[in-house]
Amino acid sequence: MSSHSASHSPVATAPPFQSGGSLQSAALAMIILGGAASAGALAGDEARHRLAFAWVWGFAFVWTIVLGSLFFVAIQHITRSVWSVIFRRVAEMWVAPAWLVGLAFVPVAVFVFAFGAHSAYPWADPAVVTGDHLLEAKKNYLNPNAFALRSAIFLLLWIGFAAYFVKNSLAQDAGSGGEQRAGKMRTASAPFLIIFGLSVTFASFDWLMSLDPHWFSTIYGVYVFAGMTLSGLAVITLSAVLLSAKGKMGSVVTGDHLYSLGGLLFAFTCFWTYIAFSQFMLIWCGNLPEETVFFIHRVEHGWKPVTLALIAVRFIAPFLLLLSRTAKMNAGRLAFVSVLVLVGQLLDLYWLIMPCAEGHGPRLGWQELGPVLLLTGLLVFSVARFLTKHRILPSGDPMFEKSREFHL
Amino acid sequence: MTSETRKTVGLVGLFDDPDSLMKAAEACRDAGFRKWDCHTPYPVHGLDRAMGMGPSPVPYVTITAGFIGIGVALLMQGWMDVIDYPIRIGGKPLWSWPAFVPICFELFVLFAAGSTLGAVLFMCRLGRFHSPLHDSGVMADITSSRFAIVLDAEDSKFSPQASEELLRKAGCTDVRPLVENTGEGEAH
Numbered sequence: 001m002s003s004h005s006a007s008h009s010p011v012a013t014a015p016p017f018q019s020g021g022s023l024q025s026a027a028l029a030m031i032i033l034g035g036a037a038s039a040g041a042l043a044g045d046e047a048r049h050r051l052a053f054a055w056v057w058g059f060a061f062v063w064t065i066v067l068g069s070l071f072f073v074a075i076q077h078i079t080r081s082v083w084s085v086i087f088r089r090v091a092e093m094w095v096a097p098a099w100l101v102g103l104a105f106v107p108v109a110v111f112v113f114a115f116g117a118h119s120a121y122p123w124a125d126p127a128v129v130t131g132d133h134l135l136e137a138k139k140n141y142l143n144p145n146a147f148a149l150r151s152a153i154f155l156l157l158w159i160g161f162a163a164y165f166v167k168n169s170l171a172q173d174a175g176s177g178g179e180q181r182a183g184k185m186r187t188a189s190a191p192f193l194i195i196f197g198l199s200v201t202f203a204s205f206d207w208l209m210s211l212d213p214h215w216f217s218t219i220y221g222v223y224v225f226a227g228m229t230l231s232g233l234a235v236i237t238l239s240a241v242l243l244s245a246k247g248k249m250g251s252v253v254t255g256d257h258l259y260s261l262g263g264l265l266f267a268f269t270c271f272w273t274y275i276a277f278s279q280f281m282l283i284w285c286g287n288l289p290e291e292t293v294f295f296i297h298r299v300e301h302g303w304k305p306v307t308l309a310l311i312a313v314r315f316i317a318p319f320l321l322l323l324s325r326t327a328k329m330n331a332g333r334l335a336f337v338s339v340l341v342l343v344g345q346l347l348d349l350y351w352l353i354m355p356c357a358e359g360h361g362p363r364l365g366w367q368e369l370g371p372v373l374l375l376t377g378l379l380v381f382s383v384a385r386f387l388t389k390h391r392i393l394p395s396g397d398p399m400f401e402k403s404r405e406f407h408l
Numbered sequence: 409m410t411s412e413t414r415k416t417v418g419l420v421g422l423f424d425d426p427d428s429l430m431k432a433a434e435a436c437r438d439a440g441f442r443k444w445d446c447h448t449p450y451p452v453h454g455l456d457r458a459m460g461m462g463p464s465p466v467p468y469v470t471i472t473a474g475f476i477g478i479g480v481a482l483l484m485q486g487w488m489d490v491i492d493y494p495i496r497i498g499g500k501p502l503w504s505w506p507a508f509v510p511i512c513f514e515l516f517v518l519f520a521a522g523s524t525l526g527a528v529l530f531m532c533r534l535g536r537f538h539s540p541l542h543d544s545g546v547m548a549d550i551t552s553s554r555f556a557i558v559l560d561a562e563d564s565k566f567s568p569q570a571s572e573e574l575l576r577k578a579g580c581t582d583v584r585p586l587v588e589n590t591g592e593g594e595a596h
Contacts, residue, residue, distance in 0.1 A: 277509060284506050287498055323471070326463065407453045 009250075013173070016248035016392045020384040027381035034058075034373025041367040045118050050367040052111050052120040053211075053357050058371030059104045060208060060349045061231075062379050064224070066101050067158060068232020069094035071196060073165050074189040077182075083260045085403035086252050089394045090243065091236045092169055097382035098162035102155040104375050108207070109151070112144045120356070121147075123213045134214050142213055147206055154199040161192045172396035179398045200225055208349075211356035215294050219279045226272035231345045233268060237261045238338035239383075241331045248392055255329035256408045262328025265318065265337060273315040298351065302361030310351050313344040346372070418586035419568070420546055421557040421575035426452045429555040432578035433458040436557060439574055443560035447541070447550040469527040470520045477519030481512040540588040558586060 020027075041051035069091045076084040076091075111119035122128045122135070123142040129135040135142070168185050172178045201221030209220045217223075240261070244253045283291045298307050318337050327333045354362065394400060423429040426448065433446055437460035446455055489495075490502045500507075529535060541547045541558070550556045557580070559571050572583050 281506050281509065285498070287500075325467065 011250050011252060011391075011393045011395050012248075013391050013395065015388050015390055016243060016246075017384075017387045020381075020388055023387075024381060024384040027377045027384060030373045030377030031381065034370050034375070034377055037366040037370030038374055041370055047367055048115060049118045049120075049357070050363070050365075051370070052115070052118060053353055054368040055107055055111070055371040056120050056207065056211070057346075057349055057353050057368070058373075058375040059101075059108055060353065061346060061372060062104055062375045063101050063203075063207075064228040064231045064345060064349070065235050065379065066094060066098050066162070067196075067200065068228040068230070069236060070098065070158065070162050070165070070232070071193075071229060072232050072236060074161075074192050074196065077165075077185045077189040078193060080186065080399075082399055082403050083257055083406045085397050085399045086249070086257060086393060087236060087240055087261070088169065088397070089390070089392050090240045091232070092166050092394075093239070093383050093386040093390075093392075094232070094235050094379075095162045096166045096386050097379055098159045100375075100378055100382060102159055104378075105151055105155060109144075109148050112147060116144070120211055120353075121213070123210060138213065142210055147210075150202060150206055154203050157195055157199060161188065161195075164188060169394055169397075170390060172394060173391060175396055178396045182398055197225075200228065208352055211353060212294070212297075214290065217279055217283070217291070217294070219275060219282075223272075223275050223279060226268060226275050227345050227348050230265065230268045230272060230341050233261065233265050234338040234341035234345070237265060237334050238342075241335040241338070243392060244331065250393070252393060252404055254406075256406055257403075258331060258334055259325075259329045259408055262322055262334050262337075265334070265341065266322040266328065269315060269318045269322065269341075273319075276314075297355040297358070301355075301359070303351075303355055306347070306351055306362050310344070310347055313340060313347055318344070413590050414543070414587045415590050416561065416568075416585045417540055417588045418561045418566070419559045419571050419575065420541070420544055420584045420586045421559075421578075421580035422546065422549065422582040422584070423555040423557075423580060424553075426455075426555055428579045429557065430455060430458045432557055432575060432580055435574060435578035436559070440565050441559060441563055442565075443563040445558050447556040447558060449551055449553060449555075452555075466524060466527050466531065470524045473523030474516040474520035477515035477517075478512045480519070481515040482508060485511055540586050543587050543589045544584060546584065561586075 038051060038055070041047045041054070072084075072091045073088060073095055075081075076088060112121055112124045116124040117127065119125070123138070124144055124147075129139060140146070165185055165188070168181045172181050204221045204224035208224060209216065237258075240249070240253060241258075243249050280295065283295060297303065318340055321333060321337050321340070322328055350362075354360075354368075397403075421432060423432065429446060429448065429452070433455060436444055437458065446452075446459060448455070485508045486503065489504075494502050496502065497504075539547070541550070541556075546554075546556060557575065559566060559575075561568075565571075568585075575583050
């Protein structure tokens with residue numbers, strides 16, 4: 001309703017920051033530290049094997065953040081949502097560095113091709129495949145060339161769509177053709193979402209599930225998607241709250257706007273739990289050795305505390321913290337939960353990836369932390385750069401003023 | 409038919425658009441009224457805030473009923489599968505909690521949803537067969553095209569003249585007494 005819609009003051013069209021400042025410096029420190037740790041782990045087969053898993057961990061973290069944000073952008077276009085228009089640029093700044101995901105994949109491919117025996121993927125080692133009935137049967141799908149080809153197609157599609165959405169949105173800032181570009185982006189989001197669903201499912205099979213190539217779960221793609229969407233929502237919420245607190249978004253963001261982000265965070269927390277439990281219950285129920293091995297690897301060798309921590313961080317804490325209506329509108333609470341969700345995503349990916357290096361308990365040395373620091377640093381660095389180049393509110397969007405007036 | 413008496417129980421202020429209703433609601437809120445309500449033919453966003461309404465107590469009913477649902481589900485399945493008709497399935501313990509979770513979830517949702525609906529109906533005082541708004545002849549208007557503020561005479565801030573003055577000052581051009589037919593109907 002437009003009852004209190006006194007004409008709004010125009011919003012700032014200048015980029016929110018003149019220079020990258022402390023955020024860029026912090027990112028730079030992460031890049032240097034993480035880069036040094038990763039380079040150090042290249043020496044020696046044992047360290048290199050640890051690095052292979054750690055790289056997949058860092059790569060998957062950056063991948064889920066960027067793709068989760070891209071999914072958010074496309075969903076807002078296709079549903080023509082009003083409430084979310086003011087947050088769209090915040091989401092787009094996490095989408096813009098999509099090329100980084102492609103770059104981060106290169107070492108994964110190098111490991112698969114060059115160090116098959118020491119890569120994270122057992123199927124990349126011909127010595128392991130030969131004589132293993134299951135791996136031989138899966139060979140036409142799980143081999144380095146097919147893996148690289150599929151990955152390249154997925155990455156190019158995502159990078160292409162990301163560039164398309166960001167480019168058109170930035171072009172709306174110029175002031176003309178906003179309506180036409182909104183229509184183009186709405187049209188593009190429909191095929192994108194179909195491609196997204198399929199490509200994320202197969203990419204999670206390729207990149208994460210095939211770390212243990214004997215094991216399979218058809219719900220795995222949905223599980224990864226749930227964490228991906230949560231990660232996207234968390235970076236969007238966290239950056240919107242922080243930028244708002246610094247006054248960079250004017251007085252545009254209200255509790256009514258935040259409520260929807262909080263509601264989505266809450267909903268996807270429940271969705272993740274639903275999917276995670278569905279996977280567990282079916283495997284527990286069937287009790288087949290080739291399926292239960294997944295959970296056995298995650299309770300033995302000291303992994304049980306990690307599994308329990310995952311339930312606490314991924315479900316119990318965010319569920320209770322976001323349950324009430326006022327919590328979903330409270331900026332401080334949302335920022336805290338967003339950080340918790342990102343920690344939960346790191347933990348979830350760690351829980352998915354690391355137990356595949358069989359015979360080890362949870363390890364968190366510099367070999368593990370290097371790639372996460374390096375890749376997250378690169379992502380944050382790119383976002384900080386984006387903030388010095390583009391305005392933070394998509395005020396050229398035809399629905400922008402309507403979005404400012406949004407009431408629950 | 410018993411003798412019918414008409415009693416004035418408050419005031420109705422009628423408005424033609426939601427914006428004027430919203431302004432008048434703010435005036436009533438600021439005047440400190442507690443026993444009053446707004447009636448609109450469709451949901452008007454932001455009216456709860458204009459009326460100064462605090463957070464709704466309904467969520468507490470929802471969450472309490474939901475957890476009662478989980479309790480009922482556990483007791484029911486525990487009694488069925490462990491005590492009354494124990495069958496060992498797949499070599500698993502009789503008390504196999506993972507198998508109970510879907511039913512716990514379903515009963516949580518069922519109890520939470522049912523009680524929410526019940527609590528909302530109860531708090532809106534829906535299900536009454538009669539309202540003073542019928543007697544005052546405004547029900548047809550406020551369920552089709554007009555917006556009303558209803559001030560209850562039992563409110564401590566209420567006085568027929570001053571309250572009418574308040575509504576008129578807030579932009580209302582159609583203030584009517586809220587009347588209730590007594591002697592008939594109420595007893596049943």
